[in-house]
Amino acid sequence: MATTTSLEMPQEEKVWGGGNEPMKASYGKLMMWFFLISDALTFSGFLTAYGLMRFKYEPSWPVAERVFTHFPGIEGDQPLLYVALMTFILIVSSVTMVLAVHEGRHNKKTRVGLWMIATIVGGAIFLGSQAWEWYHFIVGDSGAVEVVFSDEMGRQTMRPADAEGNFISLGDLVHGDAAGGHGHHEHFSIEQVRDAFAGGEYQLRQPGKAGMTLDHEASLAMLNSDNAMVIHGANMTRNEYGHQQFANFFFFITGFHGFHVFSGVILNFIIFYNVMLGTYQRRGHYEMVEKVGLYWHFVDLVWVFVFTFFYLV
Amino acid sequence: MSDNHAHGGVRRLIIVFFILLVVTAVEVGLGIVKPAFLMGEVFGFTSWLNIIFIVLTLFKAYFIVEAFMHLEGEKKSLRLTIYLPILILIPYLTFILLTEGSYLYGA
CATH class of the missing domain: 1.10.287 (Helix Hairpins)
Known part of the structure; x- marks a missing residue:
């Protein structure tokens, strides 16, 4: 009888009248998608705000490849290599996740578990890499000085440069170029920097692409004022690489993304545990793996954009 | 499929x-x-x-x-449900950034 009534109904009510899945996706999967849409909008808001501040403070905005230059085990400047490795790790863990989903469609419990463990390990390696990058960002590299630039521009991060305008580190400034190759963990006082600066044709330059360069006398006058200070590394109030907003956005956006990765690893582990208990085998389908997989791929998707807008552009 | x-x-x-x-x-x-x-x-x-x-x-x-x-x-209706909000709202936000960003630069 139910069949006869539904046959008489207009087409729309048959599809959207309830009791079936008009989009051929379960409630849980739809809700995961809707959450991911809202999360995508959140991240696009953050990245847009980043871009807005970057436009506003262009002269003092750090050039990312001068900021993230370390690679474990290799000396010297290696721009982009480390973050490329992080991207690679996340893409690989995305592939292992999708292979777990694939095996889930064939109800192969052990294989789902193995691919999920590979995904969890990939996520953990990514988190470790991020911690390593944060460490180097916070400790700092070449050091800089903060001076009161003018009434309108307030305090500005400035980096010493040689007579040709090439940036030099505080270590090279104080010890002289010839000494070279000393650890970047050495800290200097403002007096050391003043003395070394006065002893050569050095200038102060803004760290951005189109940053201003001050001549030697103007630089020295700023350095000699009472409120000049040396900064090493970056935190929420000081940033040796350039404008303070850069450090704040770096901590916030990569931190927010890293927190997503962290949650993803926890969720993956819970689902992995259930897989091994045989929960989904008994249920007859592995849709939970698919849902957590959607979240995991989204984390990879966001990283692709963070990679572009933070490190490349 | x-x-x-x-x-x-x-x-x-x-x-x-x-x-x-x-x-x-x-x-x-x-x-x-x-x-x-x-x-x-x-x-x-x-x-x-x-x-x-x-x-x-x-x-x-x-x-x-x-x-x-x-x-x-996925079905077309699901694809559109996911793509449309993203493809409308994010370019809109970017448009605001590009126009207002150039204004802020001089301010």
Whole structure:
């Protein structure tokens, strides 16, 4: 009888009248998608705000490849290599996740578990890499000085440069170029920097692409004022690489993304545990793996954009 | 459609993986070399290199969403439900950024 009534109904009510899945996706999967849409909008808001501040403070905005230059085990400047490795790790863990989903469609419990463990390990390696990058960002590299630039521009991060305008580190400034190759963990006082600066044709330059360069006398006058200070590394109030907003956005956006990765690893582990208990085998389908997989791929998707807008552009 | 996925699925995923890998390698290569002929300013606010980066990023995002998140196998109504809000709201936000950002620059 139910069949006869539904046959008489207009087409729309048959599809959207309830009791079936008009989009051929379960409630849980739809809700995961809707959450991911809202999360995508959140991240696009953050990245847009980043871009807005970057436009506003262009002269003092750090050039990312001068900021993230370390690679474990290799000396010297290696721009982009480390973050490329992080991207690679996340893409690989995305592939292992999708292979777990694939095996889930064939109800192969052990294989789902193995691919999920590979995904969890990939996520953990990514988190470790991020911690390593944060460490180097916070400790700092070449050091800089903060001076009161003018009434309108307030305090500005400035980096010493040689007579040709090439940036030099505080270590090279104080010890002289010839000494070279000393650890970047050495800290200097403002007096050391003043003395070394006065002893050569050095200038102060803004760290951005189109940053201003001050001549030697103007630089020295700023350095000699009472409120000049040396900064090493970056935190929420000081940033040796350039404008303070850069450090704040770096901590916030990569931190927010890293927190997503962290949650993803926890969720993956819970689902992995259930897989091994045989929960989904008994249920007859592995849709939970698919849902957590959607979240995991989204984390990879966001990283692709963070990679572009933070490190490349 | 799901049968197709079952047989050719893994092979396609590996192909997509290599696409993502190669595109990322190209991006990193361009980012390190920074070819001079791509560095000139276009449209008054960015360089050809940055435009290439953004296009390649959208290219990668397309493959992640379609292949890894398997949106290519979903119904049209679900695809539109997911794509439309994103494709309308994010370009709108970007438009605001590009117009207001240039205003803030002088302020």
